[in-house]
Amino acid sequence: MPNPLPTWSKSVGTLLSHPGDQPPQHQVSLTVNDGVIQAIAPADLADHPDWLALPALANAHDHGRGVAPFVFGALDQALELWLPSLKLSPSVPVYESAALAMARMARGGVGSVMHCHNPASPNVMEEMLQVCQAARDVGVRLGLAVSMNDRNSLSYGHTDRLLNLIPESDRSAVEQLWNQPPRSPQEQLQLVDDLAATCGDDDRITIQYGPRGPQWCSPELLEAIAEASANTGRRVHMHVLETRYQREWADAHYPQGLITYLDEIGLLSPRLTIAHGIWLTPAEMERLAERGVIVSVNTSSNLRLRSGLAPYRQLVQSGVPAAFGLDGMAINDDDDALKELRLNYHLHAEVGMEQSLTLSHFFRAHRYGATVVTHRQDIGTLEPGMAADILMLNRAALMADVVPDLCDEAALVMARGASRYVDSLYVAGHPVVSAGQVVGIDEEAIAADVRHALTHPPDRVYSLQPLVQRYQSALTQFYRQGWHQKHSEDD
16 A cells, blocks of 8 residues: 655646536645545645646456457457457566556546456466556556356357367367366355455455356356355446347346346345446346446447447436446557547437437546445545545647637547546546656556567467467357357257
């Protein structure tokens, strides 16, 4: 945990304490003590007249990909085909990958990151400790969901049928690479407890249960997680109904309804975050709202992986608290949450003159995102008593060609915000970005090491590609034949 900072004050030209909800304040002094905003008061003269201060953003769902999958041949395509291609990645140390991703996020205005860890080796605990260290060094808040799964690693059911579609000479290699024996539910729960105990002295890190998704988790595992979360109060972060094939699988295997089942076992609660939720029905959204479940909408990722467009407007209208995530797949591979905010704003707007969504809804999503990451309610607005997670944009650059006094600053951020306008970022009062650069790590040196690994890949990366393509071909046949919807060979 970082040492507390002494009290400090900065006066800025413009403050958006509740973007979209309250008008901007001008010539304002912010006083911070031990990571908390102590006072906000008028200032006769701003020290930083060109700064526009607003709450730091939150990335409510991510995987910490410092290396964009596209660069090693994991091309944008349907999720079920894309996942196997991640094995093509050259070996990049977990710390470096996570640190690069978090540094980019911080330069894009993100102060809180929800990281769903996908293990790259059997040493899962060491990998997750490296992720925690990366977050400490960059300076962002971290929610870390420990990946938990115990079934359907190769496909959504009917492994034998899938393997029959794969050339016999490839079957052993496919199973070895993509179908490792899972740990028992109790072993997986213990791993979460052990990691939480190890990181317990850092109040900027929150360890969470991370069931990968219902299609990858047995009822025994899901029920054990629900019970453990109820007993410990620990949050749960789970992918749910991301693709059409997952919806079809869920409908076939949970005739009472997947969301009904999750409710029956006690998983639906304010402690749960659902990532994606693209294929939720209106009735399911209403139930999530009743239970206080947060849904993380991950628009760029869903577009790139052919999953669809999440029903954000319907979620909001149903009363579901909806956050936004980058999912390691921002539309430009730049982890720029300000650009993602704008993409969501335009894609989820209604056609024509009827507009039920306002700027407030989209900025408020980042308050929900901070809850996803931290399970706290004191992050996401700038007022006395709230955490000093503060984003400073260069207002002068933002407004260089804007007619004065016509454009509201919140609308300006929505219309033009991007990482290039980020001057500073503070998390718990500590500087994370200054003059547009991350202060806690040497980002360029780490990036140079990663570029070397990518441009000098081992032969394995090239030799593995034909196997990945043959596996993808078999998966395409499997899902087209509808095997994910069948309980038995006789269906």
